[in-house]
Amino acid sequence: MTMRPRDDIDAQLLRELTKNARTPLVTLGNKVRLSRNAVKQRIERLERDGVIEGYTLVRGHDAGSQDTPISAVLFVYRSDRMRGSDVLAALAQVPEVTRCDILTGDYDLFVLLEARSVERIKEVWESIAAIPGVSDTVTSLSLSTAIRRPPPAPAGHTPPPIADA
Numbered sequence: 001m002t003m004r005p006r007d008d009i010d011a012q013l014l015r016e017l018t019k020n021a022r023t024p025l026v027t028l029g030n031k032v033r034l035s036r037n038a039v040k041q042r043i044e045r046l047e048r049d050g051v052i053e054g055y056t057l058v059r060g061h062d063a064g065s066q067d068t069p070i071s072a073v074l075f076v077y078r079s080d081r082m083r084g085s086d087v088l089a090a091l092a093q094v095p096e097v098t099r100c101d102i103l104t105g106d107y108d109l110f111v112l113l114e115a116r117s118v119e120r121i122k123e124v125w126e127s128i129a130a131i132p133g134v135s136d137t138v139t140s141l142s143l144s145t146a147i148r149r150p151p152p153a154p155a156g157h158t159p160p161p162i163a164d165a
């Protein structure tokens with residue numbers, strides 16, 4: 001269960017860590033006017049309390065590199081929307097599935113795939129389409145990533161205004 005920050009200092013630490021999770025403790029301490037050790041203890045408590053669930057590495061890539069993942073989005077229709085846990089369990093076993101959301105509306109699931117080749121995306125798509133309980137899929141390959149950023153800052157943080165285009 002994710003908890004809310006206890007006070008404004010926790011909220012400010014979360015905003016700073018959301019911008020850059022590698023910000024040194026001394027720098028964080030200067031921003032919130034606490035010692036390095038006090039900041040360390042607060043971050044450890046936020047981790048223990050489930051406010052901070054982890055830290056994520058986002059890999060950069062060279063254009064055309066063999067290590068550049070190819071992304072695809074699958075929208076999945078399940079045979080039985082209300083009893084589709086077998087489909088979810090099967091998707092959880094597929095390493096190329098990096099995200100799966102249960103949806104409202106026309107589709108049942110949003111599945112994000114990342115693989116090293118279009119051929120591998122096709123193999124994974126075929127295996128997902130063959131899962132018992134999957135009635136149909138709609139698939140799109142990603143040509144490029146235009147925007148990639150962390151989730152929005154916690155409540156209490158006012159984002160900058162959107163500039164007119």
